[in-house]
Amino acid sequence: MKRFKWVLVLMFIVLLSTMGIAKVKIQFWHAMGGWRIELLQSMAEEFMKTHPDIEVEVQYTGSYRDTLNKLIAAVRAGNPPHVVQIYDIGTQVMIDGGIAVPMQELIDNDPTFDLGAFMPQVLNYYRVNGKLYSMPFNSSNPILYYNKTLFKEAGLDPDRPPQTFEEVIEMGRKLVKKDAQGNIIQGAITWPFHCWFFEQFMANQNAPLVDNNNGRTGRPTKAIFNSPAGLKIFKFWKQLTDEGLMINTKKEDWTGARQLFLSQKVAMLISSTSDVKLMEMGSKENGFELGTAFLPRPADSESGGVVIGGGSLWIIKGHPKKEVEAAWEFVKWMALPEQQITWHKNTGYFPVRKDAVSRLLFSGYYAEHPDHLTAMMQLLLSKQTYATNGAIIGAFPEIREIVETAIEKMLNGEMTPEEALAWAEKESTKAIQAYNELYE
């Protein structure tokens, strides 16, 4: 009988304690595969330690594309997550969907939050119509990685990487190695076959992709990348391929391009700054000296800059106030300098805050990791214009596919660079108009 009483008391205590710290549960969906799954999980656990009243359920939901699709399905089923990571080019679709709590509202209601601490380059990308809809999280740019060891072998100055399209071709000719039959044993350059590089080469010449100031001052109505700047990129790509200087990967094959570079099958690689850490380690493993440089551009073009790529965190509507508040706490925490530094050091995506950058600088981090400095400097030196702020287009995923197809048609000799570019622009305009019809 006595024992029974004790059990009752115990049960009562347990009941009380669970009621006392009734946890708010929030879900966080992200698209960061590989080792980053564990990294984000451990970051969330860190958050739960400091915020015992909030429980974050972290879920890796596949690629950016899969994550957006899962979000759409979840929203339609009335069961969306609280926080979700969406890629840069999904921004307009998310805004038009009207399913998110605009981050600006939460920021404005929270006096403890200082938006001024964020890098203007990052804010300029994610701010649409003067409003921040999502919290910048993982941001990257493309940079040129090069193999200093192979540069020396080819008789080139390892401290003088190419900075123009012309130099890439010129140096590339010296770097390429062919056998007796004319087959390529070692290529000069590669980058993942992705429209992102076309977009970046455009911004680097300060050229916009669509009208209405790259979609920044109003919904874009047509594509305008059939310009001298666009043609220079197409011709560059074509010439590199025709001369056998460039090894083209499969569509969107980031790993393939990285492997070509790390296995020293090519001397140069243009890829995301989010790979800096992998490259630093990979070059050591494979025994060559790594160099990094800014994205090249045509010598006779106006100089522009690079566009922010990556993803941001969105808070989805339709949850009780308490949960939205908890989600805001989490998003806010993820954007703190400490977390941004952890995230940066473990991935290579750069910190989105100035105070995180200055902390890294003072600790001597950039002296030890000059390649991260290259990435940061390139971003800071980018001119801030509508072109370099990046285009805001609802039909962006479709336009990417169209441009990629056009480039393939050009490389396979079905179209001249002029024809391919004109075709891509025409098809992109159709996609933009089809998208706009939905919101007329």
Next chain:
Amino acid sequence: MARKLTPYFLLIPAFLIIGLFIYWPAVYSFNLSFHRETPFGTRMIYVGLKNFKRLFSSQVYTDSVKVTIAYVTLSVTITVILSLFLAMLLNQKIPAVRLYRTFIFAPYAISPAIAGTLWTFLLNPVVGHVNYFLMKTFGIQVEWLTTKPYAFYAVVFATVWKMMPFDIIFYLAGLQSIPDELLESARIDGASLWKRITKIIVPLLSPITFYLVIMNTITTMFAAFAIIDVMTKGGPANSTTTMIYRLYLDAFAFQRTGKAAAESVILFLIMAVITIFYFRLVEKRVHYQ
């Protein structure tokens, strides 16, 4: 009365599942094909047949129809002929034939995505085994997955490799059911091997062949998504973008739900034609024992 109702009662779970997972989505996509919808479903606009008109006036879509026809015809023909040939070899009374059979059936047990990855590795222009072999023996280098028309051949090749074991199993079963006396007497009568194959084996196997052609057509038209997605993502220049891959892109990459629904209706109609053809014409004409 109760006894009469029992069968219907027992059928309810099956009907519920079919209704929920087959009929309801089918009706829904039919309806959707006459509409356009925002990505999050916040707005739905009735557009009549506009989705279909747009599809047929779009060169990208008609190209995907052409690719599908070429892809289906080529891979189904090669698969069926090669499988029959291999099945006849595997039907020989030779030592360790079971071992060969197991090896040959293995691709069937592999998921299409893994098959795609495997072939991507083998066909890698720089480090792949296929190119290494071509380089050593003929001194040539082929960019298998990034140039035309090789990417298309590569996808067909992987599809055939993946689909063949299924056909071989059926052909083996068919071959084993052909009575030995029939072939024996033909041989005694002086019929050559070629004669025996064309006059006895092929006609007797014709029901299986028709079944396999239909099944393979369905597989290549509707289920060959993973191989393409992993190997080429529809590239280069849409040369491996089949109708089902285009449908995937429109639905899940570009969020054009209405257009994608129209595409699925077109695929449904093609499927319906194939099925009717199969039941009406083929079943009657095919030679049964």
